[in-house]
Amino acid sequence: MLQHFSFKPLYENKQLPGWSISFFYRNTRYTAEYEPDGTIKWLGEPPTDEQAVKKMIHELMLFHVYD
Template structure:
């Protein structure tokens, strides 16, 4: 489970899509950019089970941003 998930727009003009996000997963902090096409660009280390984490991020972004 992702803990302390937070996101903010990448651009001052909030109509341009793209978000910076950060969270803790398995007691490690990760950060990434969530691109308009749904791709995730990691800033630094990538989680070992990346596909599982990506699914959780997509679910959270759908709930918080696109809802």
């Protein structure tokens, strides 16, 4: 489960898509950039179970951003 999930726009012009995301997963902090097409660019090492984490991120972004 992701904890303390947060996101903010990458650009001041909020019409340009892209978000900076950060969260804790298994007591480790991760940061990444979430692009409009769903691509996640990790800013550091990705989690060991990256695919499961990506699925959780996509679900949260759909709920918070695209809802």
